[in-house]
Amino acid sequence: MKVLLVAKAPVAGQVKTRLGAEVGAGRAAELAAAALLDTIEACREAGMEGHLSLSGDLAGAVRGEALAAALDGWTITAQRGDSFAERLVHAHDDAGHGVVVQIGMDTPHVTAEALTAAAAGLADHDAVLGPADDGGWWALARRDPDVVRHVAEVEMSTADTYADTRRALERAGCRVGSTGAMTDVDTVEDADRVAELAPHTRFARLWRSTARGGTL
Known part of the structure; x- marks a missing residue:
């Protein structure tokens, strides 16, 4: 099994811009780096082979050295494509065939169990969406990277992205399963919720220190 992590280098002004409008x-960028770690x-706890599809450069990024060390042994490829959906298609091509679970850097409360559950859904489906x-x-999650080509037609970052992605895959003949829901961290309210759900994480510790520092 392989995990495909699609992420941006945590550089101020280039990541978590909605959250940045509220906390700076x-x-x-510091919170994004913690979430990525x-x-x-x-x-790693899931025991999956790691593949990072990266936008930007870790050199000069927040906690760049720590991130480079954490990624030791991973395959790292550069994102390419004009739209996010196109970059996803290319990232899956780079990751190749076999069981692949693709995630982003917006769910620092993700667990090894959640990742393996997504992969397990492929026993009965061609793709699994969380x-x-x-x-x-x-x-x-998928086995064949070609199924992700159908995602390129889907508009990302809308209230209908999950439903539209599922329909696109089903129109292509895929049996689509689902796995547990999670919260993407985009706003202060999201960060509060995720920090409560996973108080032991780097993200939660940094978020609590942000609140104590009066930044919010």
Whole structure:
């Protein structure tokens, strides 16, 4: 099994821009770096081979050295494509065939169990989607990277992205399963909820220190 992590290098002003509008671009980048480290740790605990599809450069990013160390042994490829959906298609091509669970860096509370559950759904389905509370999705598991080509027609980051992605895959003849829902961290309210759900994470610890520092 392989995990495909699609992420941006945590550089101020380039990640978590909605959250950054509320807490500041620098702190948002710090939170993104913590979330990415938490996600990488969950992937390692799941025992999956790691593949990072990266936008940007870790050199000069917040906690760049720590991230590079955490990614030791991973395959890292650069994202390419004009739209996010196109970048997803190329990322899956790079990851190749076999059981792949694709996730992002917006769910620092993800667990090894959640990742393996998404992969297990492929026993009866061609693809498995994990819904996000905002109408998007946090995970896409598949065996054949070609099924993801149908996702390129879907508009991302809307309240209907999960439903539209599922319909696109079903129109292509895929049997689509689902796995547990999660919260993407985009706003202060999201961050509060995720920090409560997973208080032990780097993200939660940093978020609590942000609140104590009076930044919110």
